[in-house]
Amino acid sequence: MKAVILAGGEGKRLRCVTGERPKPMVPLLGRSMMEHILLLLRRCGFTELCAALRYRAEDVVSAFGDGSALGLSLCYRVEDEPLGTAGAVKNCEDFYGGEDFLLISGDAACDFDLGALYRRHRESGAAVTIALRREPQPLRFGLAVTDESGAVRGFIEKPDWSRVVSDRVNTGIYVLSPRAMAQVPPGRPFDFARDLFPLLLRRGERIQGVEPAGYWRDVGTPLSYYQCCVDALEGRWKIEIPEAFRPPEGECGPRAEEPAAALLDFPCRDRAATMGALSGLMLELGADYSDGIRLTLPRGSAHIYPCAERSAVAVAVDSPDAEFASSLALSAGEIIRALGL
Numbered sequence: 397m398k399a400v401i402l403a404g405g406e407g408k409r410l411r412c413v414t415g416e417r418p419k420p421m422v423p424l425l426g427r428s429m430m431e432h433i434l435l436l437l438r439r440c441g442f443t444e445l446c447a448a449l450r451y452r453a454e455d456v457v458s459a460f461g462d463g464s465a466l467g468l469s470l471c472y473r474v475e476d477e478p479l480g481t482a483g484a485v486k487n488c489e490d491f492y493g494g495e496d497f498l499l500i501s502g503d504a505a506c507d508f509d510l511g512a513l514y515r516r517h518r519e520s521g522a523a524v525t526i527a528l529r530r531e532p533q534p535l536r537f538g539l540a541v542t543d544e545s546g547a548v549r550g551f552i553e554k555p556d557w558s559r560v561v562s563d564r565v566n567t568g569i570y571v572l573s574p575r576a577m578a579q580v581p582p583g584r585p586f587d588f589a590r591d592l593f594p595l596l597l598r599r600g601e602r603i604q605g606v607e608p609a610g611y612w613r614d615v616g617t618p619l620s621y622y623q624c625c626v627d628a629l630e631g632r633w634k635i636e637i638p639e640a641f642r643p644p645e646g647e648c649g650p651r652a653e654e655p656a657a658a659l660l661d662f663p664c665r666d667r668a669a670t671m672g673a674l675s676g677l678m679l680e681l682g683a684d685y686s687d688g689i690r691l692t693l694p695r696g697s698a699h700i701y702p703c704a705e706r707s708a709v710a711v712a713v714d715s716p717d718a719e720f721a722s723s724l725a726l727s728a729g730e731i732i733r734a735l736g737l
Contacts, residue, residue: 397514401420401500404484418452421456424624425625430456432505446492448484478585479584486577486586507611524576528565538551542605580592
């Protein structure tokens with residue numbers, strides 16, 4: 397399977413992170429952003445690749461060469477003048493020829509199953525298949541309006557709140573058919589969302605929206621860049637992190653629950669505030685706070701700590717007196733719920 401990588405960006409908004417590097421070459425946990433994408437493409441079965449370059453193209457070429465070091469076949473096409481997103485891909489036409497192909501940005505933070513997305517496209521017969529993502533704060537993105545079948549009926553580019561009619565954002569990850577790319581004029585600026593997709597809809601072509609499972613984040617600002625680092629270290633973004641950049645065992649990621657713990661749900665997501673209130677109530681009882689709250693009483697002990705994966709507090713009681721253990725767990729639950737945090 398073939399894929400085109402858009403890797404010509406300068407990353408002006410990310411300049412404090414990129415310096416003079418092209419945006420796809422920004423290092424993230426021991427590899428460049430683009431290398432993470434190349435490894436993702438390889439895992440998903442895409443081994444014939446072409447990178448569309450413009451800004452400091454030589455940096456990308458010198459870093460990856462022909463791709464053989466990563467087990468890939470990688471070639472390049474360089475724009476002399478900015479051609480827009482669709483124009484840059486049209487410049488790779490001799491690479492993809494008459495085949496369907498995947499398009500992804502070289503600076504995407506993503507672990508979608510791209511092979512499954514490609515197969516969905518082939519099964520649907522659509523001119524274009526777009527990977528969509530639900531976003532609660534969609535103002536920075538282009539929105540897609542879809543019907544019940546997933547067919548895209550319209551696009552809204554970076555709206556203000558008065559024009560937000562969907563929470564499905566365009567991730568910029570597409571599978572494109574040759575008939576879609578045939579509508580892109582060669583040698584002049586042309587964009588996907590602004591020019592090609594509206595043209596295809598006017599011509600009655602099907603554009604299919606798919607919401608893949610997995611991680612995706614736009615890496616357009618320093619804040620989003622650093623959040624990607626955190627998400628990767630905590631396991632939310634599944635990438636291959638070199639050994640030297642992995643956190644010490646147990647430093648990140650969810651804690652395993654104690655087998656005997658009862659899980660007591662509470663309405664607020666602020667675990668720290670809940671635990672702070674509980675700590676205040678138990679200060680005079682001589683509790684130990686080095687690992688959650690550990691309270692030792694003559695008839696048994698209790699370990700109270702916040703769950704890693706949900707809005708709940710775990711209460712593990714160790715006592716030979718079953719009635720006492722049940723009473724202590726019940727009392728802890730009543731205290732947690734009474735706090736109403």
